[in-house]
Amino acid sequence: MKVLVDEMYDGFDTKLKEFGYDAFSVKKLIAEGKKLSSDYSVIKYAHENGMIVVTEDVEIGNACKENDIRCVLLDSETMFRIILEELSKYKER
Numbered sequence: 001m002k003v004l005v006d007e008m009y010d011g012f013d014t015k016l017k018e019f020g021y022d023a024f025s026v027k028k029l030i031a032e033g034k035k036l037s038s039d040y041s042v043i044k045y046a047h048e049n050g051m052i053v054v055t056e057d058v059e060i061g062n063a064c065k066e067n068d069i070r071c072v073l074l075d076s077e078t079m080f081r082i083i084l085e086e087l088s089k090y091k092e093r
């Protein structure tokens with residue numbers, strides 16, 4: 001499974017590789033000379049390379065959804081659910 005990690009999660013690619021994913025970082029790809037400076041170019045690259053995009057950018061997430069590109073969107077709603085889940089571990093026992 002190929003994963004494209006958006007710039008704000010640079011470093012997650014390395015961690016995902018440890019779990020067996022074929023993961024790439026937008027930031028590192030740019031450093032290698034790939035032209036990925038716009039949301040469109042990131043989405044296009046993911047589509048052309050059969051990748052799942054991991055991002056918190058709602059615009060990229062929506063564009064992926066509209067174009068049937070697989071995406072893990074870590075928007076504020078998703079992050080809030082994770083926070084609530086973690087906080088629930090500390091409720092009175």
